[in-house]
Amino acid sequence: MRSALIPDVIIGRLPLYLRALSQMGREGKEITSSQELGERLGISSAQIRKDLSQFGEFGKQGTGYNTQYLAEQLRRILKVDRVWDVALVGMGDLGRAVAHYGGFLDRGFRIVAIFDNDPAKIGKEVGGLPILGTHGIEGEIRRRGIRVAMLAVPAAAAQAAADELIRAGVQAILCYAPTTVLVPEGVQVRYIDPVVGMQHMTHYLP
Amino acid sequence: MRSALIPDVIIGRLPLYLRALSQMGREGKEITSSQELGERLGISSAQIRKDLSQFGEFGKQGTGYNTQYLAEQLRRILKVDRVWDVALVGMGDLGRAVAHYGGFLDRGFRIVAIFDNDPAKIGKEVGGLPILGTHGIEGEIRRRGIRVAMLAVPAAAAQAAADELIRAGVQAILCYAPTTVLVPEGVQVRYIDPVVGMQHMTHYLP
Numbered sequence: 171m172r173s174a175l176i177p178d179v180i181i182g183r184l185p186l187y188l189r190a191l192s193q194m195g196r197e198g199k200e201i202t203s204s205q206e207l208g209e210r211l212g213i214s215s216a217q218i219r220k221d222l223s224q225f226g227e228f229g230k231q232g233t234g235y236n237t238q239y240l241a242e243q244l245r246r247i248l249k250v251d252r253v254w255d256v257a258l259v260g261m262g263d264l265g266r267a268v269a270h271y272g273g274f275l276d277r278g279f280r281i282v283a284i285f286d287n288d289p290a291k292i293g294k295e296v297g298g299l300p301i302l303g304t305h306g307i308e309g310e311i312r313r314r315g316i317r318v319a320m321l322a323v324p325a326a327a328a329q330a331a332a333d334e335l336i337r338a339g340v341q342a343i344l345c346y347a348p349t350t351v352l353v354p355e356g357v358q359v360r361y362i363d364p365v366v367g368m369q370h371m372t373h374y375l376p
Numbered sequence: 377m378r379s380a381l382i383p384d385v386i387i388g389r390l391p392l393y394l395r396a397l398s399q400m401g402r403e404g405k406e407i408t409s410s411q412e413l414g415e416r417l418g419i420s421s422a423q424i425r426k427d428l429s430q431f432g433e434f435g436k437q438g439t440g441y442n443t444q445y446l447a448e449q450l451r452r453i454l455k456v457d458r459v460w461d462v463a464l465v466g467m468g469d470l471g472r473a474v475a476h477y478g479g480f481l482d483r484g485f486r487i488v489a490i491f492d493n494d495p496a497k498i499g500k501e502v503g504g505l506p507i508l509g510t511h512g513i514e515g516e517i518r519r520r521g522i523r524v525a526m527l528a529v530p531a532a533a534a535q536a537a538a539d540e541l542i543r544a545g546v547q548a549i550l551c552y553a554p555t556t557v558l559v560p561e562g563v564q565v566r567y568i569d570p571v572v573g574m575q576h577m578t579h580y581l582p
Binding site: 184190210249266267270 | 387388390391392394395396399415416417418453454455456460462468469470472473474476477479480483484485523524526531547548550554555556558559564565566567568569570571572573574575576577578579580581
């Protein structure tokens with residue numbers, strides 16, 4: 171796999187292709203085309219063919235893609251042909267919603283440890299897991315070998331929490347806090363900030 | 377403003393600049409530099425200077441940027457020098473968390489109407505607003521002139537809900553449902569799918 175040479179923007183589209191292919195699989199559709207995928211995703215078929223060609227030959231000219239095979243290949247490339255244990259830090263409204271969300275497991279992620287610093291919350295259960303105190307983050311994450319975390323703490327607490335997660339061995343952080351956290355080389359961080367998305371759109375509104 | 381000529385990827389970074397500048401403002405910092413902004417955001421100072429230069433001359437060589445002035449200009453460019461009324465559809469765990477979130481108003485958005493199709497939820501209050509039935513979406517949105525919406529419904533319900541919002545006049549949709557919705561030309565849609573972000577990261581994990 172030549173992924174080190176593949177532009178990040180292409181890697182970023184693969185989860186969308188995988189999501190659409192999984193949906194097609196659930197619909198019982200065995201074969202698809204770059205045209206059909208493109209229509210579902212609002213992406214041009216030429217772009218999809220070009221993106222997928224970076225990783226090899228997944229379809230046959232004229233016969234399209236086998237949805238299950240292509241999905242398997244994308245899972246392998248994205249490394250979600252396994253299930254990643256995930257730590258979730260922050261049990262406010264959003265953290266609870268994330269903890270209750272049922273859509274992680276069949277896409278490669280399983281929340282296995284949840285943390286909050288509020289003594290009133292520690293020990294209670296959310297989504298079948300006990301809320302652990304944040305003082306236990308480092309030990310628990312190290313013990314379980316957790317490498318992926320979701321951060322649903324207030325902006326002011328995000329950097330310190332990220333630092334602690336990284337010290338414990340976390341290498342990929344999905345940050346829901348409306349701020350930027352600085353991470354060392356080799357640690358991935360991506361953001362979920364709904365306002366950033368909305369401000370991006372309002373720029374274009376007449 | 378020459379925004380029609382400005383690459384979308386640049387527009388997409390402006391909300392991050394604005395967020396960092398607002399944070400600096402809260403810290404009482406009156407002047408900043410592209411270096412300092414870059415360090416906070418993990419973006420190169422050259423990139424920041426280049427991005428901002430698309431919109432005119434915001435700083436003086438050698439004296440940096442006035443944080444308040446630059447923030448005001450970015451708010452104007454992003455059209456959040458006003459407050460947009462927002463409709464929120466879907467009152468599951470995530471919709472409730474979004475409705476309770478206190479961070480929208482000072483960044484240009486105010487949720488003014490919330491909808492769900494569950495008769496057991498309709499009429500109850502969330503975040504000070506009554507939950508309205510989805511049958512009322514079109515009338516309510518039209519009556520209030522709402523142009524921005526957040527969609528927190530299950531994937532299977534997202535396209536129909538988006539269609540209804542758009543019929544009622546919505547022009548920008550932030551979609552939390554893990555699916556792609558197809559929208560007509562002139563309607564913006566952006567997505568929040570945590571799994572897409574996490575799969576993007578796991579690709580790079582050793």
